[in-house]
Amino acid sequence: MTQIIEKRAFLCLLFDFYGALLTEKQKFVFDLYYHNDLSLVEIAQEENISRQAVYDILKRSENILYDYEDRLHLASKFIKTNDKLVNALNIINNIEQENNSDKLGKLKQIIHSVLKDG
Structure with a gap:
């Protein structure tokens, strides 16, 4: 299924x-x-x-x-890029839990916008 x-x-x-x-x-x-x-x-x-x-x-x-x-290969490239961004966002979330940094928050916002618009 x-x-x-x-x-x-x-x-x-x-x-x-x-x-x-x-x-x-x-x-x-x-x-x-x-x-x-x-x-x-x-x-x-x-x-x-x-x-x-x-x-x-x-x-x-x-x-x-x-x-x-x-x-x-446009769809495959899109999937790979999206997967990399999701992975980066997960890493940032883990770092953010340990150290609440403004820079990480800004970077997280940028990645969220790419995922949302992409």
Whole structure:
């Protein structure tokens, strides 16, 4: 189950980075399936197409998103940067508990803003 959730979350992240490069139909179907949690049958009924057509659009879209990531690595770099910032923030929190320094507080605010905006 966790792998399914992780795959779904990663595909949504890829969509955030590369979704604009999909066709309007691909974006729409992807959004209905991954963001609105509609089933293939529900999308097929709404779009007046077959369930197989919905499946094909989704698989094609997923492959395109994975292909862009394989070439550009933007999502992977984002994840690594985010992980490093979270780790740095944890270290700062540990130091701050031992020594309440104004400089650490300012640095912590900066990292929080990067995590929030990033």
